[in-house]
Amino acid sequence: MASDNVLLEVKNLKKYFPVRKGILRRVVAHVKAVDDVDLYIKEGETFGLVGESGCGKTTIGRTILRLIEPTAGGVIFRSKRLANSSEQYREVDVTAASPKVMKALRRDMQIIFQDPYSSLNPRMTVGAIVGEPLLVHGVARGSEREDRVRHLLGAVGLKPDHMKRYPHEFSGGQRQRIGIARALALEPQLIVADEPISALDVSIQAQVLNLLEDLQDEFGLTYLFIAHNLSVVKHISDRVAVMYLGRIVELARTEELFDNPKHPYTEALMSAVPVPDPDYSAERIILKGDVPSPVNPPSGCYFHPRCRYAREVCKTETPVYRHLGGEHFVTCHLADSLNLRPVRKG
Amino acid sequence: MAPLIEVRGLKTYFYTDDGVVRAVDGVDFTIEQEKTLGVVGESGCGKSVTALSIMGLIQTPPGKIEAGEILYHRNGNVTELTNLDPKGKEYRSIRGNEIAMIFQEPMTSLNPVYTIGNQIMEAIILHQKVGKKEARKRAVAMLEAVGIPLPRQRIDEYPHQLSGGMRQRAMIAMALSCNPSLLIADEPTTALDVTIEAQVLTLMHDLRKEFKTAMMLITHDLGVIASMADDVVVMYLGKIVEGSTVRNVFHHTKHPYTQGLMSSIPSLATKRHRLVPIEGVVPDPFEVPAGCGFEPRCPQSMGICKRETPPLKEVVPGHRAACWLYE
Ligand SMILES: Nc1ncnc2c1ncn2[C@@H]1O[C@H](COP(=O)(O)OP(=O)(O)OP(=O)(O)O)[C@@H](O)[C@H]1O
Ligand SMILES: Nc1ncnc2c1ncn2[C@@H]1O[C@H](COP(=O)(O)OP(=O)(O)OP(=O)(O)O)[C@@H](O)[C@H]1O
Ligand code: SF4
Ligand SMILES: [Mg+2]
Ligand SMILES: [Mg+2]
Numbered sequence: 096m097a098s099d100n101v102l103l104e105v106k107n108l109k110k111y112f113p114v115r116k117g118i119l120r121r122v123v124a125h126v127k128a129v130d131d132v133d134l135y136i137k138e139g140e141t142f143g144l145v146g147e148s149g150c151g152k153t154t155i156g157r158t159i160l161r162l163i164e165p166t167a168g169g170v171i172f173r174s175k176r177l178a179n180s181s182e183q184y185r186e187v188d189v190t191a192a193s194p195k196v197m198k199a200l201r202r203d204m205q206i207i208f209q210d211p212y213s214s215l216n217p218r219m220t221v222g223a224i225v226g227e228p229l230l231v232h233g234v235a236r237g238s239e240r241e242d243r244v245r246h247l248l249g250a251v252g253l254k255p256d257h258m259k260r261y262p263h264e265f266s267g268g269q270r271q272r273i274g275i276a277r278a279l280a281l282e283p284q285l286i287v288a289d290e291p292i293s294a295l296d297v298s299i300q301a302q303v304l305n306l307l308e309d310l311q312d313e314f315g316l317t318y319l320f321i322a323h324n325l326s327v328v329k330h331i332s333d334r335v336a337v338m339y340l341g342r343i344v345e346l347a348r349t350e351e352l353f354d355n356p357k358h359p360y361t362e363a364l365m366s367a368v369p370v371p372d373p374d375y376s377a378e379r380i381i382l383k384g385d386v387p388s389p390v391n392p393p394s395g396c397y398f399h400p401r402c403r404y405a406r407e408v409c410k411t412e413t414p415v416y417r418h419l420g421g422e423h424f425v426t427c428h429l430a431d432s433l434n435l436r437p438v439r440k441g
Numbered sequence: 442m443a444p445l446i447e448v449r450g451l452k453t454y455f456y457t458d459d460g461v462v463r464a465v466d467g468v469d470f471t472i473e474q475e476k477t478l479g480v481v482g483e484s485g486c487g488k489s490v491t492a493l494s495i496m497g498l499i500q501t502p503p504g505k506i507e508a509g510e511i512l513y514h515r516n517g518n519v520t521e522l523t524n525l526d527p528k529g530k531e532y533r534s535i536r537g538n539e540i541a542m543i544f545q546e547p548m549t550s551l552n553p554v555y556t557i558g559n560q561i562m563e564a565i566i567l568h569q570k571v572g573k574k575e576a577r578k579r580a581v582a583m584l585e586a587v588g589i590p591l592p593r594q595r596i597d598e599y600p601h602q603l604s605g606g607m608r609q610r611a612m613i614a615m616a617l618s619c620n621p622s623l624l625i626a627d628e629p630t631t632a633l634d635v636t637i638e639a640q641v642l643t644l645m646h647d648l649r650k651e652f653k654t655a656m657m658l659i660t661h662d663l664g665v666i667a668s669m670a671d672d673v674v675v676m677y678l679g680k681i682v683e684g685s686t687v688r689n690v691f692h693h694t695k696h697p698y699t700q701g702l703m704s705s706i707p708s709l710a711t712k713r714h715r716l717v718p719i720e721g722v723v724p725d726p727f728e729v730p731a732g733c734g735f736e737p738r739c740p741q742s743m744g745i746c747k748r749e750t751p752p753l754k755e756v757v758p759g760h761r762a763a764c765w766l767y768e
Contacts, residue, residue: 296723297661297702298702301717302719308715325635326708330713368709369639370667370668370710371664371706371708372667372708372710373667373691373692375668375710381640438710
């Protein structure tokens, strides 16, 4: 493993979805949703995954939780729960785990969804929703379960008497809190938060971000934080991976990424974000064209048709994902020679 | 600069089974010619209803413009839009010819069964009174102007064949093809990815200058407002709580709600710090608080705030706020 306090490692992960056509539903092509991704997440950190719609963020998150099966590659998780008395943790490949091991892993890894409206069962009370994992995993029942639920609701800033109410009686932000309480019920080590604040009103987003930060301190949680909003990812993450068309194009510690970007896509993405300051006048780098289809990605570097630095080699050869030193990784032929623009401080 | 649209005391209510929604509840603002007015606020605060009121597109029933006037200045004359029949000839000609609107989801305003070329040409033929051949030429030029690649080919494609960003460009092309004096853009980039958003915003910025079009830009994204607007109004629960130039609103923020919004969003350009959220939630439209609508969430609330609604008034020259702190 990459270093001592690594909790999760994703190795050469690939997920190709078949594209079917015609009455025979023949497979005519594949969507390379995740195309050879390597990353590790350290215990107690927030790892941000950012990129534009369809670049494969959700697919990575769901493959890690084995909600979908990968096409190739591995997901190594260090479980404390599965460790025997002589070891600190047990290393398991999630993608090859037996159903029994998988059931234990489900307690270690939880997910918070983007849409607080559709992710909660409308016919269950909040108490039942939050307490359900405790029941399913046989962790607590009866009045003990009720106590746990009450405690969880308190931890996410809801009231005990909310237990008897139904999801539709709550606002978006409150529903997201319910989802978070449910994810916390089994005392997981890792939480995959897939766009957890995108559906919320601006004034509510900060409440949920602060809550996630507080819970991390309190319970020693590790987050995989998936979002398309670069400002939010920068705010919450210790390290950030930038994705483009199923690949990680750059990964670094947050300050390093924003102060010293090495990939032209990262540079363009950062410059495109509208900054809430009318005096902020950094020239925007406007990328040409649209994001290409992952069914039929461009030759060479996937980014080359939109890249203002592209040279001949970029059209013909696929750059490898490589280590630049420290914790900085990049997928670009020219990373060593380019002098890219960092985020200008306001 | 001269005013183009003056909205005075506008109230637009909806009469629903659950009660009356005061969607727009006494709103005053001016859109100057050739300027961009940014309208910002959270979901449900009345941004779209304000825009639809100007367009004469409030569905009646359940909606009704209960009070106020919308003064439209053109060629030295003033037309009071709320006096016109929304379905009548004059309003129809204003809508589309002089005031155009683009929506968040372009699929709702592009017709899926016609090519984008047909739809743009239809607008041009209707508003510019030219023949089919000339209209097609102008439509191609318009598509080119909004940066759609291979416009001669794309003009014969259907909306679903275009990507989200291209559809939004096609919408802009359609809206601008009648050379309106006001373009109302309701969350025009919210559904787009950030690199595509940057393309579309830059395009709107440039075209607005070129066509000398005024714009009412509706968004909940303070970043978009800061980079696009000349003037800003902040809405909360159907009312304007603050309004001034973009620099005043961002750098000399007056209203506690606006201050709350600013401190609750992370920015790429500032150092990491703990966010200060606004406590609580936007109240249900049927349970609007007495007094100041923001009072239950306001960190600076005082006795009077619970009892009396603060009027929107100038607190320093050119800067309006509705808050008892500035009495
Ligand atoms: N079940 C599926 N079958 C076929 N294609 C899929 C499936 N799920 C995802 N894809 C495709 O895989 C690619 C990656 O999708 P994914 O949902 O991971 O993107 P994302 O980065 O999460 O995007 P967003 O920001 O829009 O949520 C997309 O092209 C998507 O259309
Ligand atoms: N046709 C309608 N019938 C009943 N209520 C309506 C109708 N249209 C709007 N409203 C109500 O009017 C209020 C203002 O709505 P509006 O669409 O203007 O909000 P908005 O500021 O545009 O919000 P968003 O950011 O979500 O688009 C809301 O409470 C909304 O529910
Ligand atoms: S009027 Fe009172 S409650 Fe309302 S914003 Fe001002 S200080 Fe806060
Ligand atoms: Mg996703
Ligand atoms: Mg709206």
